[in-house]
Amino acid sequence: VRLTGDGAAVRIIDQRLLPTEFVEVDLDTLDEVVDAISSLAVRGAPAIGVCAAAGLAMSMLAHEAAPRHAFIAALRTNAERLATARPTAVNLRWALDRAVHAAEGTTGDGRAMRAALVREARAIRDDDLAMSAAIARNALTLLVAEPIRVLTHCNTGALATAGAGTALAPVLVAHAAGRRVEVFATETRPLLQGARLTAWELQRAGVPVTVLADGASAALMRTRAVDAVIVGADRIAANGDVANKVGTYALAVAALHHGIPFYVCAPWSTIDVATPDGNAIPIEMRGRDELAKLGMTRVLPDGVPAWTPAFDITPASLVSAIVTDRGIHRAPFALGAAART
């Protein structure tokens, strides 16, 4: 995800088309960016933050000539539209707040504020890249067995961030450094981010990857074929409860039962110290069709309702460690206090 050279468009990979087609698209209206985020053309918590900040900067090009107060009014309206595109990943609002703050903190006219937005959008992307690298470094202090054998869920690689990823970053970095790595990736129903995206990314990087149905995860753990479960997060509450792709909670329960460590990797921007615990995290509900259809094929009888949360909450008590760019955090997760230091 990046702003084009002149800041007039946001260039994304349309992740809905992978792995069949690799298509880059330039988004040059606010509506297109909102739609790209809500339809999961761009997805993954850090990536939607990077995309939203870039989209905000792009959208304010049309307001450059406006007086300062009118520019700020439009800026706030556009930021709010982007912030509501998806409710669970806190990185979205975090990135937008950062961008709005940078623009409003700039003295001068619309042109100066828009230049500040472009600079901040690029800084958010650069910071995310650095956070990926730091997460990988920290997580690799936990993944010491040779080979590294992990089970992961959803997609937490380069497609989901500006860098190598969150939970996939240590795997990719270790592989690049010559360590042996074996990854099991859940297919991640209903939108198949694991099968379509994680398997695609790892195969391209040359990392051995095997895909399994979500429902096969506990049986895999029972075979002792993995030494850790490693996932990303969309929002982490102050007490360490973790919102991540639906199915994460079941993995954590099964990991505890089998004595397998359950690690959550996320940039510090995913921690929301204003949210006391998982009950206060809004869980996005998706449309029925995402479950009722596989591609164009109907897999649910008409009239049968579907329950379609995109995320679930894994209680902190099931989390062995939260790995951020700032270090490794273990229970009791006093993340609010850590944020103040």
Ligand code: MRU
């Ligand atoms: O609905 P998605 O595909 O945006 O969900 C993504 C996830 O749940 C990821 O695990 C999370 O954003 C962490 S990604 C680095």
